[in-house]
Amino acid sequence: MASLIYIEASPLKERSHTIEVAREFLDHYRERNPADTIQTIDLWTTRLPAFDGVTIEAKFAVLRKNAFTAAQEEAWHAVRAVSRQFNAADKYVFSVPMWNFSIPYPLKHYIDVITLAGENWTWSRSEGYRALLSGKKALLIYSSAGSYSLGEPASHADFQKPYLRHWLSFIGVDDLTEINLAPTLADPDVVAQMKSEARSRATTIARSF
Numbered sequence: 665m666a667s668l669i670y671i672e673a674s675p676l677k678e679r680s681h682t683i684e685v686a687r688e689f690l691d692h693y694r695e696r697n698p699a700d701t702i703q704t705i706d707l708w709t710t711r712l713p714a715f716d717g718v719t720i721e722a723k724f725a726v727l728r729k730n731a732f733t734a735a736q737e738e739a740w741h742a743v744r745a746v747s748r749q750f751n752a753a754d755k756y757v758f759s760v761p762m763w764n765f766s767i768p769y770p771l772k773h774y775i776d777v778i779t780l781a782g783e784n785w786t787w788s789r790s791e792g793y794r795a796l797l798s799g800k801k802a803l804l805i806y807s808s809a810g811s812y813s814l815g816e817p818a819s820h821a822d823f824q825k826p827y828l829r830h831w832l833s834f835i836g837v838d839d840l841t842e843i844n845l846a847p848t849l850a851d852p853d854v855v856a857q858m859k860s861e862a863r864s865r866a867t868t869i870a871r872s873f
Contacts, residue, residue, distance in 0.1 A: 666697065666701075666754040666755060667700065667701045667702075667703070667752065667754050668693070668700060668701065668702045668703070668753060668756070668757065669704075669750060669755075669757070670686065670690060670703070670756075670757045671705050671707065671756065671758045671771070672686070672704060672705065672708075672759050673707050673758065673759060673768045673770060673771040676761075680807075681807040681845045681848055681859060681862075682759035682760060682806065682807045682845065683759050684859065685759070685843060685859070685863055685866050686757055686805050686866075688863040688866045689757065689803065689805075689873075690702065690870075692871070696871060707771055708770060710774075712746065712770075713742035713743050713777060715776040716739070718736055719739040719742075722736035722739050722740040723740075723780065723781055726780075726781045726782050727787060744780060746774075746777050746778055747777065747779070747780045747783045747784065748783065750784075751783060751784050751797060753800070754799075754800055755800065755801050755803075756800070756837070757803045757805070758771075758802065758803070759805045760804065760806055760807075760824065761808070762806065762822075762824045762846075765821050765822065765824065766824055767827065775831060779831070779835060783796065785834060793834070795833070795835050795836030796836060797835050797837055798836050800839065801839035801840070802837050802839070802841070803840075803842075804828055804841070804842045804843070805842075805843045805862075805866070806824060806825060806842065806843070806846070807844075807846060808848065809847055809848050809849045810846065810849065811846050812825075812846065813844075825842070825844070841873070843869075845858055845862050
């Protein structure tokens, strides 16, 4: 039995391209893996702890092996609980629209909260940075109004996919599968065909994910 976390970063819900494809994947995944646990984290309704000055000081206390103050300990326990929930999963699914060439701000907040020293990465003078997660996989479902694929004139402006790939690799999640819906500002019939192909690919991926 495996555990999967689905992280939903779009606020559009029934009108979201990425959510539509993610639900297609999850429906077929459940059919093939009835014993697995699936947890949804809707970043637009989930209350996350602040990653503020006190939490940042706690982070450096961990790195420097200093004792926490009472405030730092409370802040660290709050973010560590969210991080450990994420780290405990075996598989991840992300539905992520592009916002201003990058990712929606609730997803960045979530990433800042869960990416913690001693929990999913570490650093030392002798080794530098080292990922602490291993053996996990992720499906990333993207959308963007424009086309930012390699070879396209605007490819240099894509800070969505490279950022998520690098972050996941930083914590040790290297087994990545991607579905990209773009450009969503194309003619409606083109977008409909693109979504149909994306849903079909999601179904195929679900068979072996």
